[in-house]
Each structure stands twice: as structure tokens, then as C-alpha cells.
Amino acid sequence: EVQLLESGGGLVQPGGSLRLSCAAGGFTFSSSAMAWFRQAPGKGLDWVSAISGNSAAIYYADSVKGRFTISRDNSKNTLYLQMNSLRAEDTAVYYCAKGVYYGGEASVFDIWGQGTMVTVSS
Amino acid sequence: DIQMTQSPSSLSASVGDRVTITCRASQGISNYLAWFQQKPGKAPKSLIYAASSLQSGVPSKFSGSGSGTDFTLTISSLQPEDFATYYCQQYNSYPLTFGGGTRVEIK
Numbered sequence: 001e002v003q004l005l006e007s008g009g010g011l012v013q014p015g016g017s018l019r020l021s022c023a024a025g026g027f028t029f030s031s032s033a034m035a036w037f038r039q040a041p042g043k044g045l046d047w048v049s050a051i052s053g054n055s056a057a058i059y060y061a062d063s064v065k066g067r068f069t070i071s072r073d074n075s076k077n078t079l080y081l082q083m084n085s086l087r088a089e090d091t092a093v094y095y096c097a098k099g100v101y102y103g104g105e106a107s108v109f110d111i112w113g114q115g116t117m118v119t120v121s122s
Numbered sequence: 123d124i125q126m127t128q129s130p131s132s133l134s135a136s137v138g139d140r141v142t143i144t145c146r147a148s149q150g151i152s153n154y155l156a157w158f159q160q161k162p163g164k165a166p167k168s169l170i171y172a173a174s175s176l177q178s179g180v181p182s183k184f185s186g187s188g189s190g191t192d193f194t195l196t197i198s199s200l201q202p203e204d205f206a207t208y209y210c211q212q213y214n215s216y217p218l219t220f221g222g223g224t225r226v227e228i229k
Contacts, residue, residue, distance in 0.1 A: 047218035104154035106213040
């Protein structure tokens with residue numbers, strides 16, 4: 001069974017930093033693209049960042065480019081999101097998701113973790 | 123960026139009703155479209171990929187169609203467990219983008 005477990009969320013002041021982790025199991029992690037998505041309270045879904053299995057390809061939403069860094073450690077089956085210069089508008093539930101490639105430029109992210117809440121407030 | 127427009131934004135329906143949700147892309151995306159279901163407080167669940175292919179374990183009452191810019195999700199006979207918010211998402215190119223969501227409520 002595929003398992004994705006996010007951690008690292010919490011309350012942080014504007015301008016602060018936080019690192020999210022996503023521990024994966026039940027599939028070949030190193031062969032799968034992974035991504036982070038987020039959902040602000042009461043709002044819709046937004047994509048944040050994606051990374052290929054070997055970390056050769058990395059993508060960011062414009063809203064986080066230059067502030068967030070996605071990375072992965074295939075030896076630990078873990079995905080990360082380093083978030084710096086956090087803003088109030090970054091407040092959201094952050095989900096990691098596993099990708100399956102069916103064609104197109106991107107993967108379909110078919111399995112999502114339960115999410116971790118990030119609150120940016122003074 | 124490719125904009126995804128869903129309609130309606132919400133609908134009220136009864137158990138047993140047939141429900142159709144539409145999604146339009148601002149430019150052609152072939153069939154690189156996915157549909158997700160989300161219940162309150164839960165993570166999204168993938169229902170359909172490649173516009174019309176059901177994910178493993180998803181009941182056949184869900185179906186998808188379309189190609190290019192216009193797509194639909196149909197629930198053939200609405201059941202209590204289907205009341206949720208549904209999102210379309212294009213994966214033709216980065217940045218990945220979602221429709222605004224359709225909330226399906228009980229009439």
C-alpha cells in the first residue's frame with residue numbers, strides 16, 4: 001500500500017522559514033516524480049513544486065520561485081520542501097503527492113498524503 | 123499558463139441523479155486532464171486521468187470525456203458518499219493548474 005506522511009508544519013512568523021518532509025513507502029520512490037500542492041483555508045487546490053525521480057528536473061509555481069526549494073533523498077524515501085521568506089498568503093495545508101507518467105510534460109499525481117498545516121502569522 | 127474553468131461552481135442534486143460537471147482549458151491540452159474528488163478535511167482523491175481513464179478502484183459510475191479544451195465528468199447515479207468537491211487539473215504542461223472546483227451538495 002502506498003503511504004505518504006507529511007510532517008514539519010506549524011506556526012511561523014512572516015519572513016520565517018520552515019522545512020516540510022514527506023516520508024514515502026509502498027512504491028519505488030526513486031522512480032517516481034513527486035510534488036507539493038497546497039490549499040489555503042476555504043480555497044481551491046494549488047500546485048507548488050515538482051521534482052523528477054532523479055532530481056534532474058525541478059519545477060516551481062511563480063508564487064514560490066526563489067523562496068521555496070524542493071528536494072528529495074532517495075536513500076531515505078523522503079521528499080522535502082524548504083520554505084523561506086514565508087508570507088501570510090503561504091498559509092495553507094500542504095500535501096505531497098506521488099506521480100505516475102502517462103504522457104504530456106508532467107506526471108499525474110495520483111496518491112496524496114494527508115497534509116500538514118502551515119500557518120504564517122505574527 | 124493554462125487556465126482551467128469549471129462549471130458550475132456548485133450544484134444541488136438528489137440521490138440517484140445524474141450529474142455532469144464541465145471543465146474548459148484556455149488552450150488545447152490533448153487529453154492530459156485529471157479529475158479529483160475532495161471531501162471536507164480530507165486529501166484529494168484521484169478519480170480519472172487521461173480525460174477518461176478510471177483510476178484503479180474508482181467505481182464505474184464515474185466517467186470522463188473530452189479532448190482539446192472541453193471536458194466533462196459525469197456521475198451516473200449520485201450516492202450519499204459522492205457529495206464532495208470535484209476539481210479538474212491539466213498536466214499537459216507546467217505550471218500544473220486546477221479548475222476552481224465544483225461543490226456537489228444534497229438537495
